[in-house]
Amino acid sequence: MSLLRYIGRRILFVVPQLLGIILVSFFLVKLIPGDPAVMMLGPTASQQSLDELRQKMGFTQSLPRQLLHYLHDVVRGDLGTSWQTTQPVTQDLFQRFPATLELISFGLLLAIAIGFPLGVAAARLKQGPVRKFADYYGLLAGAMPDFWLALVLIYIFYTKLNWSPPPLGRIDMAVVSPPTVTGSMVIDSLLAGDWDALSSSFGHLVLPVLTLGLINAGPILKMTQSTMERTLASDFVRYADMCGLPRRVVLRQAIRAALPSVVTIVSVLYGFLIGGAVLVEIVFSWGGAGQYAVQGVLNADINPVLGFVVFSAIVSLVIYLMVDLLYFALDPRTRT
């Protein structure tokens, strides 16, 4: 019951947190140089039409007034309209956010699948080829830019080998998209039992997911390795050894103790990648949320930028809440 109260309180706190985030990002976005009216009407527009548009969009009002207006709309679930897509920002984001979440969720799953076992193995074996491989891998993954790896993968698997579909979006243009349920093309095709859509969307997903997975396995590997090394050298593992518990049992206990830090690094990476995967999104023409926001910044299209900030803040807050609940499950010392 105290757990439910805790969740309730956390969700209640989301409101002031969101307010603060909107406040800061609103003024920051307003600082971006560039006049939306000029962008929208082009360089040949007359002064009069520019003034009219500014008036209509509320840019002549004072900043606090504009903020109040914006907040008023946000409360009603209206994040404004993007002048580039001429669609409501909420609608745009509901289309694009699932694309980003699909990409980074699968990417991080792959990263965990690579980084975690490798980190555990490297921590157990002080020398030998596995340890050496892990060391080099961590170094390489940290040094390589993700968009560059993406281009290399495209060059090898699309240009040279032609194994993968062209890096253009999430599904072949000739294939009909499955009805949206979860927002993930792959899962939706699976749910619809549409094999053409499944194989096409899966094919499109492989290279970007491989890119994000290979790069982000680096930090996960490093974190797992250092935490496991500390755990394996800790007093309770030594004591478990002295008690003659079987090796695999001791290892399982050590992994269990190392899990919270892995959860932490994964959640940090997740929050970061919502916006941080944008270069990979651009390389693969993924049509994700990060791409949408960057276009907004470049074209002084303010509403998409703010909308993106609000959306990713909500997603991050949900993720951190989930992490805290995971901590509860993993570590009895936090349940006080």
Add this chain to the structure above:
Amino acid sequence: MNAAPPVLDVANLWVGYPSYRSETVHALRGINLQVAAGEIVGLVGESGSGKTTLARAVMGLVPEPGAIERGQVLFAGRNLAALDDAARRAVLGRELVMVIPNPRAELNPVLTAGRQISNVVLHHLGVGRREADRIALDMLRAVRIPDPERRFAAYPHELSGGMAQRVVIAIALVCSPRLVISDDATSGLDVTVQSQVLELLQTMVREKGAAALFITRDLAITAHFCTRIAVIYAGEIVEIATTRSFFRRPRHPYSIMLLAAFSHNPALRARWTRSQDAAGDAAVAGCSFAARCVRCRPLCLTEPPSLRAEAADHAVRCHFPVDTAA
């Protein structure tokens, strides 16, 4: 002593830690020690004297990068250091157990106390989880922990130091071991709790018919709980005797210095304590205690003494054993 073969037989054990720039540091230098069934032997020494290295060597787990250089340890006739990992794990926690100090840090923080006892039962006695849990709970009752059902489900951070120590004793004794090693196990506890825990440990060791090696810095503890006492200094046993003989007539100047440290008589303390600043580094060739010895003579600086029997139940490593009844 008993005619039966000893549970623990340490024979001329040398353990060294290779050092990066200088010579290998010898933590143990020719230790000979036997512990027979039913015996409680106290091993007394200051920090750095090699007590913990000895405990680890007995378990066949000399901490890296240390290594046994000479001699061997036989536990019930077996050399644990020569066993493979799985075979050693079958002995540790089952026949040869360790009672550790500071248990709140050494128990697994994410498992309940009961689960940690029952894990040991499960893996060593080959019973199912339910039976293991039952045995574990019985054991918690046997170590007289208050409210055992609740403590069974408690995590280590929810236990007091004394209760955690009882849990560790329960883990140690639940499989009815043949030898219990206690490494400074009660040093972190309040004095009143300490004596309760020690008495409990002594009773349980007797009840289970086990032998025990009590490693401690506190001579006073050994007086009440041990049948024999060995004093270790700089990796060597300098005096070994039955408790009775030791406290009646301590022979080694170091033992007397340790005893005098408890004395209320400042003159006695001063008489047996030599300032370490005054000591040189000259003792390398001779007796390892020479630099701190108030009775040091020229011979002590050149010739290392050997462990000589002064009586049937009393041996001392000194050229000039003290001859006055203390």
